[in-house]
């Protein structure tokens with residue numbers, strides 16, 4: 119009888135007495151961040167549902183001493199996915215240098231964000247055509263093709279996924295464990311619009327998060343100039359799940375990008391391709407993932423030209439979408455002006471951050487709605503059944 123079958127349970131390996139608290143706090147704070155304090159802390163169904171999923175899908179949580187050689191010096195932790203099960207590898211509290219005292223918690227929040235976003239994502243498959251399907255997979259989009267009777271996989275969305283996990287971890291820490299903050303206790307609105315100011319250390323993640331911040335600005339469905347993400351959290355809500363009613367009477371996520379990152383990466387693709395053309399989202403993401411990996415491996419920064427191309431693409435998307443919103447009565451002309459002004463705040467701060475000159479010619483291209491061609495073809499990442507991040 120299946121009822122009597124032993125339920126799968128996560129195996130834990132700890133190396134310090136505080137390691138279990140490290141994992142527990144990350145689970146609680148990231149859960150609150152994704153689902154809202156009210157739902158995750160005070161509604162036992164949401165908490166228990168997530169815990170059950172965690173126990174069923176996470177085979178092992180291994181917390182090693184902070185200076186472990188299981189992880190390379192560049193790795194803060196690892197979330198592995200193999201044979202349908204998750205394995206979490208973390209740096210714990212043993213042998214922890216005093217100067218790094220908040221790092222294990224921050225790194226554990228990042229890895230926990232990977233796990234909980236993966237477990238919360240819709241797992242529907244979309245069949246594109248014969249032998250070709252797409253699905254959400256560990257916060258990215260996975261395409262499976264059947265070629266010569268073999269499955270060939272490619273996934274994309276790594277850069278978005280990684281930079282957002284940093285942002286989710288920082289929101290979780292700053293709101294629910296502020297004494298552990300390594301980002302100077304920036305507010306949620308600051309974390310979503312400004313560079314992450316983490317101990318004056320600028321990593322690849324911090325650099326690329328500019329594109330993620332622009333995407334958040336471009337996918338917003340809120341036009342109220344006084345809107346604040348921090349207010350949503352202060353009221354116990356989730357910035358990923360809260361909805362707003364628009365002029366057409368329908369409800370939409372307050373931000374399609376935030377909703378998609380946490381619960382349905384393919385939602386972002388559908389929304390982007392709807393306005394920019396089929397396959398455009400994938401093309402952008404493959405280019406971004408390539409720049410991102412090149413930065414991590416070879417310390418090569420994204421160039422101002424590459425950055426400009428991304429800004430052009432996102433701004434085109436934003437403009438076309440806002441035009442559609444106005445035409446279909448979702449927003450008024452006044453709302454649209456507010457939306458543009460909100461978007462421009464992020465856009466202008468990124469021009470400054472990367473010292474990019476936005477020329478009259480650029481502006482002309484943008485206004486004409488000419489699609490920016492990202493010419494450099496990103497190489498499709500082949501992968502086996504294991505993903506490291």
Ligand SMILES: [Zn+2]
Nearest residue numbers: 232280283507
């Ligand atoms: Zn990661």
